[in-house]
Amino acid sequence: MIYLDYAAHTPVSDEVLQTFFDVSRDYIANPNSPYKLGREAAAKMEESTNHIAALLGVKESEIIYTSGATESNNLAIKGIASAYKRYGKHIITTYLEHSSVTGAITALQNQGYDVDFVPILEDGLVDLNQLKELIREDTILVSICYVDSEIGLKQPIEEISELLKDYPHCYFHVDATQAVGKVPISLNLIDLMTFTPHKFFGMNGSGILIKKENILLEPIIHGGISTTKFRSGTPVLPMAVAAEKALSTMLENLEYNYSYVTILNKQLREGLEKYSNVCINSTSNSIPYILNISFKGINSGAFQEALEKHDIYVSTKSACCAPNTASRPVYAITRDRKLAMSTLRISLSHQTTKEEIDTFLFVFDECLKELG
Ligand code: PLP
Numbered sequence: 325m326i327y328l329d330y331a332a333h334t335p336v337s338d339e340v341l342q343t344f345f346d347v348s349r350d351y352i353a354n355p356n357s358p359y360k361l362g363r364e365a366a367a368k369m370e371e372s373t374n375h376i377a378a379l380l381g382v383k384e385s386e387i388i389y390t391s392g393a394t395e396s397n398n399l400a401i402k403g404i405a406s407a408y409k410r411y412g413k414h415i416i417t418t419y420l421e422h423s424s425v426t427g428a429i430t431a432l433q434n435q436g437y438d439v440d441f442v443p444i445l446e447d448g449l450v451d452l453n454q455l456k457e458l459i460r461e462d463t464i465l466v467s468i469c470y471v472d473s474e475i476g477l478k479q480p481i482e483e484i485s486e487l488l489k490d491y492p493h494c495y496f497h498v499d500a501t502q503a504v505g506k507v508p509i510s511l512n513l514i515d516l517m518t519f520t521p522h523k524f525f526g527m528n529g530s531g532i533l534i535k536k537e538n539i540l541l542e543p544i545i546h547g548g549i550s551t552t553k554f555r556s557g558t559p560v561l562p563m564a565v566a567a568e569k570a571l572s573t574m575l576e577n578l579e580y581n582y583s584y585v586t587i588l589n590k591q592l593r594e595g596l597e598k599y600s601n602v603c604i605n606s607t608s609n610s611i612p613y614i615l616n617i618s619f620k621g622i623n624s625g626a627f628q629e630a631l632e633k634h635d636i637y638v639s640t641k642s643a644c645c646a647p648n649t650a651s652r653p654v655y656a657i658t659r660d661r662k663l664a665m666s667t668l669r670i671s672l673s674h675q676t677t678k679e680e681i682d683t684f685l686f687v688f689d690e691c692l693k694e695l696g
Pocket of ligand 1: 331332391392393394395397422424469471472473499500501502520522529530531
C-alpha cells in the first residue's frame, strides 16, 4: 500500500496514541470538578496548554480547543462577524479556502454580509494590489489560508497583515491547517489562527483556534465555561495532551522533514514533468508537501480509481469537496475549467519513501498508457 494523501489525514503516531491512552486511563475526573482528582486533571490541562502556547509563541489564554479545524474556522469567522457587526459587514477571502471557511462565509452572506474574493496571481499568490483596493472602512474580517489544501500555495501572510494594520476593526484570520508542523509560523501579525493535529500525526476530532487576547468573539457553542468562555464543553484533556505531543514532535523535526520532503517533491515533479498531457499546477510558491496536477483529456476520478487498483491512494481534490465539481483553487490560478475539473493531489510526509515515489511513478505511467 502506498498512501499519498497526507493533506487529507495523517495516521496517528504511536507516541501520540500512547499519550492519549495513558492520559485517558490516568485522569478519570472532569478538569472542571472542584475536588482533588478534578484539580489534578486541570493542572495537567494547564501544563499542556502552557506548552502548546510556548511552542507557538502565544499566551495560554489565547488557546481555544475545538473539535477540529472546521469548527475553529466557523468559530473564528462567525464569531468575529457577530462580535464586530456594529463596525461593518464586509468580509474578504480567497478562492483558495477550504470549504469550512467558504461555507462559514457563505452562511454569513446569506445573513446580509457582503463578501469579496481577492484574485490570485498566476504564481498562486494573493494579488496584494487588489486586496488593498478591496479593503474598506467597514471590512471587519479578512480570512486567508497560510497554505491551501489543494495546491499547497503559501501566502505572504506578513505582507497581507501589513496592509490591514491601518484598519483597527479589520481582523485577520488565517487557516493554517496545512501549514502548522510543516513550515515556520509567525503569529505576531495574525489575530486568529486555525489548525488541527490530525494533519500532523495527531488525533482526529481535535482542533485549535488561536485568538489574540484583545479580540472579542461571539461563541457558536454555548453552555458552561470550559477552558475558555469562547467554547463550552468538558475540556478534553487527552486530546490536549495528545495535541501537545504531536505539535512538539513536528516542530522539533520541522526543518529536517521539510528538506527531506523537498527531495521527494523534486523526484515526483521531475517524473511527472515529461508528460505532455499532465499539467503541474503547484508553483514555486507551493510547499513541497503538496503536488497538484491536472490531466488534459483524462478523467482524474478514473485515474484515482486506476491507482487504487494498485493499492495507491491519492485524492482528486480536498477530501471535503463535493465530487464532480471543478477545483476552485486550480481554477483560480489557471482560469481553465477543464484543468480545474481533472485535478489530482499527491501529498507527502516525512514517512513517504523514495521507493514509494519510484513505484508511484512507475504505476502512474502504466495508468496513463491505459487511460490516455
Ligand atoms: N482547513 C484546511 C486548509 C484543511 O485542509 C482542512 C481539512 O482538510 C480543514 C480546514 C478541516 O479540518 P477538520 O477535518 O479538522 O475539520
